[in-house]
Amino acid sequence: MNDCIFCKIINGELPCVKVYEDIEIMAFLDIHPVNFGHTLIVPKAHYINISDTPTDLLGKLMVVTQKIAPAILKATGTSSFNLGVNNGAPAGQVIFHTHFHVMPRYEGDGYKMWGSRAYAPGEMEKLGEAVKAAI
Ligand code: AMP
Ligand code: ZN
Numbered sequence: 001m002n003d004c005i006f007c008k009i010i011n012g013e014l015p016c017v018k019v020y021e022d023i024e025i026m027a028f029l030d031i032h033p034v035n036f037g038h039t040l041i042v043p044k045a046h047y048i049n050i051s052d053t054p055t056d057l058l059g060k061l062m063v064v065t066q067k068i069a070p071a072i073l074k075a076t077g078t079s080s081f082n083l084g085v086n087n088g089a090p091a092g093q094v095i096f097h098t099h100f101h102v103m104p105r106y107e108g109d110g111y112k113m114w115g116s117r118a119y120a121p122g123e124m125e126k127l128g129e130a131v132k133a134a135i
Contacts, residue, residue, distance in 0.1 A: 006097035010044050019071075024057065025064050030101065034111060037076035037104040041065050047098045049087045065100055072102055080105040082113060 008014040010026055019039060020027035030038040041061055047053040053061075069081060084101040086092040105111065119127075 004046055004095075004097050006040075006042055006095055006099065007046050010042065020064065020068050022064070024060060027064065027068055034101075034103050035106065035109060037072050037078075037102075039068070039072050039102045041068070041100040041102065043098055048096045049093060049098050050085055051087065053098045061098075061100055065102060069102055072104060076104045076106075078104050078106050084113075
């Protein structure tokens with residue numbers, strides 16, 4: 001993908017602070033971190049997001065996430081992180097090349113992931129049935 005920033009990073013056309021690389025996956029620090037140590041785990045092959053990424057590659061992304069998260073935590077001196085995927089533009093995806101966000105969390109950092117809404121009576125059960133029927 002010629003115009004994909006992450007493909008350019010992976011190909012070495014753009015710089016990054018790389019923290020991990022294997023034959024299929026690369027991880028580098030996010031240039032606009034929500035917290036220090038915010039890291040992106042990225043397949044080298046171009047896929048848009050988790051909806052079109054092959055299942056085995058998604059599994060490998062998770063394996064790498066589990067492998068390097070302790071190193072990110074050790075380097076940042078904390079014990080917790082959020083794992084995030086913005087899947088699609090309305091979900092906040094800006095770079096359309098599959099990636100996981102590992103976002104270290106610090107006691108009292110005040111970072112809010114999401115709020116909450118309330119279902120009308122019966123709405124939750126109805127939605128649950130609709131999801132089950134669509135699987
Ligand atoms: P998303 O909203 O899930 O598509 O996230 C894209 C992420 O890529 C954002 O958190 C950006 O800060 C990050 N980003 C964009 N350009 C670069 C870059 N050149 N190097 C590192 N991270 C980047
Ligand atoms: Zn790409």
